[in-house]
Every structure is written in C-alpha cells, then in structure tokens.
Amino acid sequence: MKKNPAVKMEAVTVEKGRKTLLDRVSISLKYGSFTALLGPNGAGKTTLIRTLLGFNRPSAGRVEVLGLDVAASAGLIRKQAGYVPQSLSVDRFFPVLAGDVIRMAAGEEQAKRTSAELRIENLLSRPYGLLSGGEKQKILLAMALAREPKLLLLDEPNLNLDMAAYRDFLSLVDRVHVKHKLTVIFITHLITQIPASCKNVIVMKDGAVAFETGAKRLLKCKKAPELIYG
Amino acid sequence: MADMIFYKAVLAAGLAGAGCGLAGVFIYLMNIPFIGVAIAHAAMAGGIWGVIFGFPAKASAYAAALISSFAIGPVADRSKTGANITLSIVFSFVMGLAFLGVGLAEGKNQLVMNFIWGNILMAGWAEISMMTAILTAASALIAVFFRQYSAMLFSRELAASTGINDKLLFYALLALIGGIITVNLDTIGGLMLFSIIITPPAIAYQFTFDLKKFFIISALSGALGAGAGVALAFAFDLPVSATAVIFMTLIFFVSVIFSPKRMKYGA
Numbered sequence: 001m002k003k004n005p006a007v008k009m010e011a012v013t014v015e016k017g018r019k020t021l022l023d024r025v026s027i028s029l030k031y032g033s034f035t036a037l038l039g040p041n042g043a044g045k046t047t048l049i050r051t052l053l054g055f056n057r058p059s060a061g062r063v064e065v066l067g068l069d070v071a072a073s074a075g076l077i078r079k080q081a082g083y084v085p086q087s088l089s090v091d092r093f094f095p096v097l098a099g100d101v102i103r104m105a106a107g108e109e110q111a112k113r114t115s116a117e118l119r120i121e122n123l124l125s126r127p128y129g130l131l132s133g134g135e136k137q138k139i140l141l142a143m144a145l146a147r148e149p150k151l152l153l154l155d156e157p158n159l160n161l162d163m164a165a166y167r168d169f170l171s172l173v174d175r176v177h178v179k180h181k182l183t184v185i186f187i188t189h190l191i192t193q194i195p196a197s198c199k200n201v202i203v204m205k206d207g208a209v210a211f212e213t214g215a216k217r218l219l220k221c222k223k224a225p226e227l228i229y230g
Numbered sequence: 231m232a233d234m235i236f237y238k239a240v241l242a243a244g245l246a247g248a249g250c251g252l253a254g255v256f257i258y259l260m261n262i263p264f265i266g267v268a269i270a271h272a273a274m275a276g277g278i279w280g281v282i283f284g285f286p287a288k289a290s291a292y293a294a295a296l297i298s299s300f301a302i303g304p305v306a307d308r309s310k311t312g313a314n315i316t317l318s319i320v321f322s323f324v325m326g327l328a329f330l331g332v333g334l335a336e337g338k339n340q341l342v343m344n345f346i347w348g349n350i351l352m353a354g355w356a357e358i359s360m361m362t363a364i365l366t367a368a369s370a371l372i373a374v375f376f377r378q379y380s381a382m383l384f385s386r387e388l389a390a391s392t393g394i395n396d397k398l399l400f401y402a403l404l405a406l407i408g409g410i411i412t413v414n415l416d417t418i419g420g421l422m423l424f425s426i427i428i429t430p431p432a433i434a435y436q437f438t439f440d441l442k443k444f445f446i447i448s449a450l451s452g453a454l455g456a457g458a459g460v461a462l463a464f465a466f467d468l469p470v471s472a473t474a475v476i477f478m479t480l481i482f483f484v485s486v487i488f489s490p491k492r493m494k495y496g497a
Contacts, residue, residue: 053391055390055391075393075395076393078390078391078392078393079392079393081391083388083391083392085385085387085388088384088385088388090384090385092495093435093439093491093495094259094384094439095259095434095435095438095439095440095441095443095444096380096383096384096439096441097439097440100380100440100441101384103377104377104380104381104384104389104392105381105392127439128384129439130495140388143388143392147392
C-alpha cells in the first residue's frame, strides 16, 4: 500500500459564473480505499468527480490524483482512471454492439478478460441500445475496468436500476474492488445504497464537505437522514 | 465524347456520394445536422464571394468552410438541441451572405450557379482526382482513429474520460467535413450536398448495429445512390443533381419499409 494518498484535494473551490459548485473542499483518500460520496441532489458530488478528472478547473486550491497534479496532467490521470456515468442512454437502434463499447477503451484481449471476469460474455454481441438498464451499467463498468484503472469513479450508477439489478451491480463492484485493490469513489444520494465494501463516507452539502465518517457508524446512527438531508 | 462525359459524371457522383456518406455518419450520429448545411453554405458563400473579388473560387470556398468549421466547432461541442438552434442561425447568416453574393455577381452567373446547383457534367479528371484524394484522406482518418471516433460517437464525455483528446479529433473531423463539402461543392452543388450527406447514414441506420458496417453501408449507399441517380438522369434526360437526390431519398424510403432492424425490434 502506497503512503501518499490516491486522491488529495486541498481547499478546492470550483465556480461556474457566479455560482460556487465546490466550496473549499479538502479530502484525502488512501490507495485501495472505497469511499462513498453521499449527499442530496446538487450537493456537488458529480462536480467533485469531474474535478478529479480535470473537466472542471478549480479557481482555488490544489488537486492531486494518483500522485499527479490534475492541472498539469489531466490526460494522464484519465488514462489511469475508470469512470462510470449515471446512465448512458442512446437511441435503441444506435449502431454499436455491447462488445464494441468495451473495446472503445481497451484492446481485444483486455476486453475479453474483463468480460469473462464480470461474466457478461453473453451480452457482447447484443446491441447496446437494446440492453436493460442493469446490463448497460455492467457494460459501462466493463469499459471502465478493461483499461485496468487504478482509480474507479462511479457516479450514481444505480440511478435507473431496480433493486435486483442494483444488488447485482454492487456485488460486481465489491468483487473487483477486493480483487484488484482498486481505489473506488462511489456517488449515491441514498444512505441505504452504500455498498458493502465501502468503509468510508464523505457527506456533502451545498458544495462543501459536511462531515466524514465510517460507513458502519453512519448506518447505525438514527439521526443520519437528518444529518445528511436535513 | 458523350460516353466519357457520362462515365466521368457517374464516377464523380459516386465519389462524392461515398465521401459525403462517410462525413454524414458523424453528422447523423452526433445529431448535428445543421453543421453540415452550415458548412456547405459557408463554402458556397466563400466560393461566390471569391468569384466576385477575383480570388480562386475553390480556395475561397475551402477557406470559408474551414473558418466556419472552427467557428461553429465550439458551438457544436455543446451539441444537441441548443447547438442546433445556434447552428441554424449561423446557417441562415451564411445563406444570406451567399445569396447576397449571387445578387452582386453580375456577369459571373455561371460560376456562381455552379456553387448552388452544381455542374456534374463538367467534372474533369482534376475534380475526380481531388474527390478521390479527400475520400482516401477521410477513410484513412476514420480507419486510424476508429476506436477513438467510435467512443466519441457513443459519448463525448465518456471518450474524454478515457483520455481521448476528443477536442482535437473533433476539430480534425470538422476540417475534413469542410474539405469534403468544398471539393464536391461545384460538381454537386451546395443545395443538393446536404441531402447526400444526411440520407446515406439514414439508410445505413436501417440495416446494422455494427458501427464498422454502418460506415461501409453509408459510404456505399451514398456512392450507389448518387452514381445510379446520375445514370438515371442521363437515361431519361432529367436534371442531374435533382434526380440523384430524389433517387437517393427513394432508396431511403424503401430501406425504412424493409428495415431488418425495425422488422425485428419494432419501430
């Protein structure tokens, strides 16, 4: 395990026009950690992830990901990070097969290996647009993992999934986290949807970190919903 | 002599159709139809104003196409509905410039009209060579960067998140679309070009879920549709560009009726 943090934000502020999207956010996440970013809609969770990938430029503060300064090395960081968006809906007749989606990010061999690991070989020859929500998310997860990333960012991947599909997806994430010792950041706005492997929770509110705590502790706390959403 | 004109016209139409069919895949799948029509009319305006000021018409058209590509690129970057509305305003503006030029180009009407309606019968080996060169360049760019362009067509955000330099590739693509449009402008005509850009990918959309095949079907249907349309115009002594466009549109309707995708998965 490396000593330096995998993700480090120091008093980071991100603004868009007159609106402050992130307000002096400071976090530090260890290599191999699994962190849930929790908070109501508009709390700044997605902005935080996009800032880690260099899509948003901070107006103040410093961001380091995998030992690299985001301001100078966003391209390098993106090559070592896997990102799964909320949902990616395309027209159902869009001309792309599920297997091709994985191959967009990696070579043939890596794509095959990842598909076998996630047990999704049966989906590869099917059109992506015709897959169910859960199947689509598995393909996007495979796309992110096929490049053997060091950091996995999941932006509410459960948004359009039913409970069974969500549990199925979560067990996949848990498995790959444990097996590959990946650093994972998982966004969700529901306290009940924190994955089992997740040990650390950062609660965000109005663009700032409200508090940071252990997942078990938060789940046991009766006042948690009030603290998060109140 | 008449045979040679016929063969050259069919060949030029086929090459134009194939080139526009490739460019059209991006315009169709990125849902930015106005980018094609805006660049086509900017090239048309550039060519017409080049004629008025005594500059080489093709060079002026390409310069205008390039300038418009890079000017509207950032707009198209934001994509979808909002961008299409802005692009339609840009299109109206360059169309206004083009027709203002038409009004002012006294005594140079034939040259100017070629940019609007095209003149495929006058396609010579020089034009055919340029069409072949731009088609080869387009095919090479797509083949070399197929993985990156596939990712961009699927999702620009996701492509960028994997470290693909989507902006650079998108601007390279815009330059190429500008090139394809300019090279084909005075043979096919600015007004007809849009149809040859947008119809072939719409035909391909009916047949395949495989993106590689999609590119091939789009290029082939563009080539066959335009080439056969020109041949039909010769056979029945009809206006060439209009016949080619109508013929290609008919192919589209037939492909919708017999679409294997629609038959298997419903509309």
